[in-house]
Amino acid sequence: MTGSRRMTADLTVTEVRLTPVLVSDPPLLNSQGVHQPYAARLIVEVVTAGGVTGVGETYGDSKYLELARPLANALPGRQVSDLNGLFALAATFEVASSRVHDAFDVGGTRGVQTADKLRLSVASAFEVAFLDVLGKAKGLPVHALLGHKVRDRVEYSAYLFYRWAQHPGGEGEPDDWGEAVDPAGIVEQARRFVRDYGFRSFKLKGGVHEPAQEIAAVRALAEAFPGAPLRLDPNGVWSVATSLKVAAELRDVLQYLEDPTTGTPGMAEVAEEAGVPLATNMCVTTFPEVPEAFATGAVQVVLSDHHYWGGLARTRELAAVCRTFGVGLSMHSNTHLGISLAAMTHVAATVPNLDYACDSHYPWQTEDVLTRRLTFRDGCVDVGDAPGLGVELDRDRLAALHERWLQDDGTMRDRDDAAAMRKADPGWISPTLPRW
Ligand code: GKR
Ligand code: MG
Numbered sequence: 001m002t003g004s005r006r007m008t009a010d011l012t013v014t015e016v017r018l019t020p021v022l023v024s025d026p027p028l029l030n031s032q033g034v035h036q037p038y039a040a041r042l043i044v045e046v047v048t049a050g051g052v053t054g055v056g057e058t059y060g061d062s063k064y065l066e067l068a069r070p071l072a073n074a075l076p077g078r079q080v081s082d083l084n085g086l087f088a089l090a091a092t093f094e095v096a097s098s099r100v101h102d103a104f105d106v107g108g109t110r111g112v113q114t115a116d117k118l119r120l121s122v123a124s125a126f127e128v129a130f131l132d133v134l135g136k137a138k139g140l141p142v143h144a145l146l147g148h149k150v151r152d153r154v155e156y157s158a159y160l161f162y163r164w165a166q167h168p169g170g171e172g173e174p175d176d177w178g179e180a181v182d183p184a185g186i187v188e189q190a191r192r193f194v195r196d197y198g199f200r201s202f203k204l205k206g207g208v209h210e211p212a213q214e215i216a217a218v219r220a221l222a223e224a225f226p227g228a229p230l231r232l233d234p235n236g237v238w239s240v241a242t243s244l245k246v247a248a249e250l251r252d253v254l255q256y257l258e259d260p261t262t263g264t265p266g267m268a269e270v271a272e273e274a275g276v277p278l279a280t281n282m283c284v285t286t287f288p289e290v291p292e293a294f295a296t297g298a299v300q301v302v303l304s305d306h307h308y309w310g311g312l313a314r315t316r317e318l319a320a321v322c323r324t325f326g327v328g329l330s331m332h333s334n335t336h337l338g339i340s341l342a343a344m345t346h347v348a349a350t351v352p353n354l355d356y357a358c359d360s361h362y363p364w365q366t367e368d369v370l371t372r373r374l375t376f377r378d379g380c381v382d383v384g385d386a387p388g389l390g391v392e393l394d395r396d397r398l399a400a401l402h403e404r405w406l407q408d409d410g411t412m413r414d415r416d417d418a419a420a421m422r423k424a425d426p427g428w429i430s431p432t433l434p435r436w
Contacts, residue, residue, distance in 0.1 A: 009050030009137045011080045016072035016126075017045040020060045021401035022412055023367045024173035025335055028161040031207030031237045032430050033421030037172025038412040039335040040405065042068060043369055043398060046129040048080060054132030055393055056125035057339035058307050060405075061414045063099040067122045080130040083313060090123035091116075117286050120310035127311030128343045128389070135388035142346040142389050146312055149349035153380035157231070157357035158199035159333065159364070160189055160221075162208045168423035175366065182213070183220035190221060193363065197376040200228060201255065201357045207234030211242055211436055215249050222253040229357070233258035236282055239434035240269045247274035255356070256301050262433050264289070268298035279303055279356075281332035287318075294325045301356060303332035307340070312347040319351040331358035338362070338370040341381065342389040345374070349383040369398045 022038040029035075040060030047053045058064060071090055078085060095115035128142075135142045143149040165179040166172075180189045186204060193199045202221055206214040211234075218232050230250075236259045238246065243260035247270065250257070256277040260270055264283045271278045277300035284293045285308045293299050302322055306315045322329045329351065331344055341362050348354050357379065371394045374381055384390035405413065421428040 009052055010048065011052070011133060011137055012049040013046055013075045013078050013080060014049050015047040016075050017047070018065070018068055018072050019043040019045070019398055019402050020065055020405045020413070021369065021398065022404040022408055023335070023337060023365055023401055026175055026177065026364055027164040027167045027172075027420075028205070028364065029163055029208045030161075030205055030417060031235045031435065033417035033419070033428060034164070034167075034424070035335070035417060036412050036415065036420040037167045038404065038408070039415065040413050041335070041337055042125060043337075043339065043393075044068070044072070044125040044129050045393070046075070046080065046126065046133055048133055048137075050137065052133050052137050054080065054129035054134075054136065054388060055339050055391065056127070056129035056132065057337055057343070058121055058125035059334070063095075063118060063414075064122050066099070067093055067095065067118060068125070071122060071126065075126065080133045083127055083130060083311075086126055086130065087120075087123055087310065090119045090126075093119060095119065114286060117308055120286075120314070121307040124307045124309070124311040127313065128306075128339070131312060132388040139387050141383075141385050141387060142312070142343070143349045143383060146316060146347060146350040149346075149383050150352050151349055151383065153378075153382055154345045154348040154354075155201075155357040155380045156199065156360045156376060157201040157203050157229070157379070158190055158193035158197070159359055159361055160186055160193070160202055160204045161364075162186070162205070163189075164424075167420075171423075173366070183217040186217045187220050187224045190224065194225075197363060197379060199357075199376070199379040201230070201379070202228060203231040203233060203258070203359060205235075206232045207237040207435070211238065211246050215246060218250055218253060229255035231256055231258055231279070233279075235259055236262035237431060237433055237435040239436065240266050242434065242436050243270040244273055247276050251276040258303070259283070264293045264296065264298045267293070268296035271297050271300070277301055277328065279328075279330070281305060285309075287321075290321060294327060299327065301328035301330055303330050303359065305332040305334070306343060306347060308332075312343060315347045316351060319353055323353045328355040329353055330356035331360075333359040333361050335361045335365065337365060338368045338374050339389065339391055341374050342384075342391045345381045345383055346389065367397070367401065368394075369401060370394055
């Protein structure tokens, strides 16, 4: 070999493995109901001719799997560097009309989840796996492929939930967090988050109790952690008037109020008088939703979910749009495992205008598919410099969590917080909005 010629691995995709898993999830409450004892995630492995394998992760409900399968079948023969080709290919797959309008989607735009968002959420796992392969093949961390890190640690915020001590009927895996159903319980939960993970900011998932109780919980947090950034997120279940009342009560302690009401016009009305920034992971989840929201001043912070937005490169495109319009940026989370946390951390490390600590459910997930779980120190995840994502699959764990998915009779494979709630409250139906 001459000095100028270097051996390069063959980065042609030869095989794609899809492994749906069920991971244990605590009884966390939200406006729609309660988390089921297990949540579905999809683990993607992309194998290349040169023997390098990359991993990705995304939502694991059936609608994602239905799209992931044909996409996976179409990838062999393609180059992992061809990210544009990946998204062009994903865009050609049909989404069944029954999947486009989804009655339950707390984290998305209720009822209007677009086919595009579904395709992007699926393609994001392949994009991450492609980047993992590329990084491993080049000996570079994923953040270096995205322009290089601008920080060595990414800060996350404690994600507080009202919760029960156990799932109805004692289903699922037990934990020792106990219940948190009132302000004292929420403060105690926050103290444990600080003790165990060092978090310095707090987000409370609201929309569970009537607003006065949630105001009291945020006030209790403000008293227990003076000066700490606080957020409250009722997932859009308040009217504009209620949102304004809550904003007036809490504007002195909130860093931002997240999705107080549903829809961009309502958010714009609230934003005008709230006196506190509004954040969203509901009314802006795709690029077509950006113009109206930014033009009307409906949101001051976009919470990106790299799955919804179509991966890490597109998250950086969103960051550029936010920077251009002077809108803040942070990250949204749903139940996820370490592969997604690693992906979030790599991209977050590269975005100069990541203005707020990111959300993560990860501390609630005690199970994982990795040989070594990621850890939080002082509320932060260190940005690794190992090639690729810097994570390694534990094949035994993966097999065990997949086996749980195989054994499930179908009830846990699709998220349904209202059905889980009905086990405790048979008359429960998802609320008509606005609830308060
Ligand atoms: O996990 O219950 C939950 C959350 O409510 C989640 O579904 C949301 O998508 O965390 C999310 C949010 O910030 O809206
Ligand atoms: Mg939210």
